[in-house]
Amino acid sequence: MDLGMWMPDGPAGWIVLAALVAALGWLAARKLPGRMFGLTAAKRLATQRGWLVKISPGAGAGGSGWDAGTVPGTYLEFLGEHQGLVMHAGERRIRTTTSAGTPGEPRRYWRHDYVITVAATPASGQGQLLAVYPAIQQWEQGIFDELNSGMRPRSGWVRNGDGMFSTGRRGHRLSKKQLLADLDRLAALARSR
Incomplete structure (x- = not known):
């Protein structure tokens, strides 16, 4: 079998293949950076x-301290210092159902x-990082609850x-590029107030 047999014959075929x-x-x-980052x-x-x-593919044990485990559903968590300020980033994984696909069968x-x-x-x-962690965790829980209830904030909201x-x-995974860009933006806002 010759590979040339599968190649397009004319310009229209090459345009379709390029598209x-x-x-x-x-x-x-679009999808790979978030998957590889975790x-x-x-x-x-x-x-x-x-x-x-903390990277935990399963549900965590819960608790309010860093060593006590993760909040159930938390997949990835960072706690540290960025530009002299305390930072935290968390990604949660939630099992959802949609009616798309075969009629009568949820996906x-x-x-x-x-x-x-x-x-x-x-x-x-x-x-200091570990002392602030429970307050940050409680603050973020309200935001995660809003995101889970269907809130779709505009891009760049704070x-x-x-x-x-x-x-x-x-509905988005955390990537290195997005994390660092958002941290810089939030640190600038925190310093300006």
Whole structure:
């Protein structure tokens, strides 16, 4: 069997093939960074920056301290210092159902939501990070509840109060590029107030 047999014969065929390859490339560029970030790059980024990281594919044990386990559904968590301020980022995985697909049969899938928070508290060591963690966790729980209830905030939204600045997205995985961009933006907001 010759590979040339499967190649397009004319310009229209090459245009269709180019469009197909471009669409697959766009899809891979959109989905792959978030998937790869949770597997490998998250630990490497945390090590480079001196952050604490937890990656737990299953439901956690719960608790309010860093060592007590994760909130159920939490897939990825960072706690550390960014530009001298306390930061936390968390990604949760939620099992959802949609009616798309075969009529009468619901489709189940995992939806990823993330929230990134910067506290206006100066980070003076790991003890300070661990002391602020329960308050950040409680603050983010309200945001995750809103995202889970169907809230679809516009891109770039920021929620603030109690000396904390947060942003997040529903239905998106956390990526290194997005995490660092949001941290820089939130740290600038925290310093300006």
